[in-house]
Amino acid sequence: MVKVGVAGYGVIGQRLADGVALQKDMELVGIADLAPTLSIKALKEKGMPYDLYLVEGADKSKFDAAKIPVKGTFADLIGKVDIMLDSSPGGVGAKNKALYEKAGVKAIFQGGEKNSVADVFFHGYANYEKGLGANYLKLTSCNTTGLIRSVDCLDRAYGVDRVAITIIRRVADPGDYHRGLTNALQMDKAPSHQAVDLMTIMPHVEATGILVHTPVTHGHIITVVAHGKGGKKITAGMALDAFKSHDRIRVVSIDDGFLGNASFFRYARDLGNPRGDMYEIGLWSDSIVESGDNIMYAINIPQESVTIPESLDGIRAALKMQNDSKAATAETNKYLGLGKWK
Numbered sequence: 001m002v003k004v005g006v007a008g009y010g011v012i013g014q015r016l017a018d019g020v021a022l023q024k025d026m027e028l029v030g031i032a033d034l035a036p037t038l039s040i041k042a043l044k045e046k047g048m049p050y051d052l053y054l055v056e057g058a059d060k061s062k063f064d065a066a067k068i069p070v071k072g073t074f075a076d077l078i079g080k081v082d083i084m085l086d087s088s089p090g091g092v093g094a095k096n097k098a099l100y101e102k103a104g105v106k107a108i109f110q111g112g113e114k115n116s117v118a119d120v121f122f123h124g125y126a127n128y129e130k131g132l133g134a135n136y137l138k139l140t141s142c143n144t145t146g147l148i149r150s151v152d153c154l155d156r157a158y159g160v161d162r163v164a165i166t167i168i169r170r171v172a173d174p175g176d177y178h179r180g181l182t183n184a185l186q187m188d189k190a191p192s193h194q195a196v197d198l199m200t201i202m203p204h205v206e207a208t209g210i211l212v213h214t215p216v217t218h219g220h221i222i223t224v225v226a227h228g229k230g231g232k233k234i235t236a237g238m239a240l241d242a243f244k245s246h247d248r249i250r251v252v253s254i255d256d257g258f259l260g261n262a263s264f265f266r267y268a269r270d271l272g273n274p275r276g277d278m279y280e281i282g283l284w285s286d287s288i289v290e291s292g293d294n295i296m297y298a299i300n301i302p303q304e305s306v307t308i309p310e311s312l313d314g315i316r317a318a319l320k321m322q323n324d325s326k327a328a329t330a331e332t333n334k335y336l337g338l339g340k341w342k
C-alpha cells in the first residue's frame with residue numbers, strides 16, 4: 001500500500017485527499033495546513049476522517065480553541081509517507097520542496113508552481129512514461145489537463161499536428177471573494193500558457209491560443225480547432241467515436257439539456273457527487289464540426305476536480321505502480337468510477 005500525504009487542504013487539496021482515499025492501493029496518511037480554514041472546520045465537523053498535521057508558522061492555539069485535533073507536525077507527516085501531493089498556494093510548494101528533499105520523499109506539485117519545481121511536467125495520458133520513477137512531478141493546470149485529454153485522445157486515435165484554442169476561463173472558484181464582485185471580460189496576451197504547456201507535454205503538436213477571463217465560477221469552456229497529422233482529415237464521426245471511448249470524457253448534447261457550464265455543475269450535484277465535483281471533462285457532441293481540413297469541438301472543464309485523476313496517475317508513475325499510461329489510468333479510473341455513465 002503506497003502511503004500518501006496532502007499539503008494544503010484547500011480547493012484542490014481536499015479533493016486530492018478524497019481521491020487518494022478512494023484508491024484501494026493507496027493509503028491517505030494525513031493532510032497538512034496552516035490555518036483553521038473553513039475547509040478544515042468542515043473536516044472537523046465531519047468527524048476528522050483525515051489526520052491533520054500543521055505546517056511551520058501555524059498557530060496551534062487557534063486549532064485548540066476551535067477543538068480541532070492535531071496529529072503532529074508537517075515533518076511528522078512527511079516522515080510517514082512515500083509521496084506528498086502539494087496543493088499549497090502557488091509558490092509555496094517550491095518552498096515545501098526543500099523539506100521533501102531533506103526527507104528523501106517524492107512529491108507532486110499543482111499548476112500554480114513554476115515548471116522548474118519538478119523534474120517532469122506531467123499528464124497521466126500524454127506523457128505518463130516520462131514520469132516513471134521521477135522524484136518530482138508537476139501537474140498541468142486545470143484547463144491544460146482537460147485540453148490535453150481531448151487532444152491526446154484524437155492524437156492517439158488518428159494523429160494531430162496542430163491545434164488552436166480559445167479558452168473562456170471562469171475567473172474564480174465558487175466561494176472566492178479575492179477576485180471581487182466583477183462584471184467584465186478580460187483578455188490575456190496570446191498565446192495562452194495552456195497552448196504553450198500543451199507543446200511542452202506534446203512537443204509534436206504545434207499549439208496556439210487565446211484566453212478570455214469571464215466573471216463566472218462553474219467551469220471553463222475551451223473551443224479547440226485541431227489539424228490531423230500530415231493533413232490526414234479527422235471527420236466529425238471519427239472524433240466522436242474517439243471521444244466516446246475515453247473514460248475521462250463525458251460526451252453530452254445540448255438537446256439532452258447540457259446548455260452550458262452550469263448544466264454540468266447542476267448534473268454533478270443531482271448525481272450526489274461531493275461538492276458538485278466532476279472528474280471528467282464534458283464534450284458537446286453537437287459542437288463537433290469540420291472546417292476544411294480541421295476538426296473543431298468544445299469542452300467543459302470542472303476546474304476544481306479535473307486535475308485529481310491525473311494527480312493520482314502521477315503517484316502511479318513516480319512510484320512505478322504501473323509501467324504505462326494505459327494500465328495506470330485504468331486503475332485510477334476504476335477506483336474513481338470513471339466511465340460508469342456509458
Ligand SMILES: NC(=O)c1ccc[n+]([C@@H]2O[C@H](COP(=O)([O-])OP(=O)(O)OC[C@H]3O[C@@H](n4cnc5c(N)ncnc54)[C@H](O)[C@@H]3O)[C@@H](O)[C@H]2O)c1
Pocket residue numbers: 007008009010011012013032033034035037039055087088089090091092096110111112113141142173303304307
Ligand atoms: N482552484 C482551482 O480551480 C485550481 C485548479 C487546478 C490547479 N490549481 C492549483 O492548485 C494549487 C492550490 O490551489 P487551491 O485553489 O487549492 O488553493 P487554496 O487557496 O484553495 O488552498 C491552499 C491551501 O493551502 C494552505 N496553505 C497555506 N500555506 C501553506 C503551507 N505553507 N503549506 C501547506 N499548506 C498551506 C491554505 O491554508 C489553504 O488551505 C495551486 O497551485 C493552484 O494553481 C487550482
